[in-house]
Amino acid sequence: VKSLVKALHENHSTEKLIQRILSDEGIAFCIEEKVERASVDGYSFVENGTPYIILTKRYDRIDNFAFALMHEVGHIYLHYLDGNRQDCKLSIPDYDNESGEEKEANAFASNALIPNDEWKKAPKVRINPALIQRKYTEWASERGLNKWIVLGRISYETGMYKFRSDESR
Numbered sequence: 001v002k003s004l005v006k007a008l009h010e011n012h013s014t015e016k017l018i019q020r021i022l023s024d025e026g027i028a029f030c031i032e033e034k035v036e037r038a039s040v041d042g043y044s045f046v047e048n049g050t051p052y053i054i055l056t057k058r059y060d061r062i063d064n065f066a067f068a069l070m071h072e073v074g075h076i077y078l079h080y081l082d083g084n085r086q087d088c089k090l091s092i093p094d095y096d097n098e099s100g101e102e103k104e105a106n107a108f109a110s111n112a113l114i115p116n117d118e119w120k121k122a123p124k125v126r127i128n129p130a131l132i133q134r135k136y137t138e139w140a141s142e143r144g145l146n147k148w149i150v151l152g153r154i155s156y157e158t159g160m161y162k163f164r165s166d167e168s169r
Helices: 002-010 012-024 062-079 092-096 100-111 131-142 145-159
Strands: 028-032 041-045 050-056
Touching: 002 012, 002 062, 002 100, 012 092, 012 100, 028 041, 050 062, 062 100, 062 145, 092 100, 100 145
Parallel strands: 028 050
Antiparallel strands: 041 050
């Protein structure tokens, strides 16, 4: 998890590096460019003892890639390693209502990417997208975090998506 998080925050040759890190841990990984008419960011399962993670580029941004990857790593770590589950339930009601397993994987991803103890120290700012982006970009830089992963967490937690994008995203 630490190696994955470091690679995601650095965001250089990320896809190849992630593939190597996961492969070294015995996890098969692939990226599907897009799944037509499907709102799928990632999927994980275990087959013949090998964990698999598949991500899509539905949203081709580092914040989405990082969260989806760590969410699926969370499923493997929290829900598959005990041997009780082999496959993810593709249940729309469970997904839409965030089943307990989805909530656990979301919490795992958030905490892995930005530890909750560190997140509690994040700046308190007015609800102003430009101000939030500036302050949190500075905060991320001071801590060696990818600004888009930080801003992605803000978006996920608040529903605010009005940040000015750049090529690093």
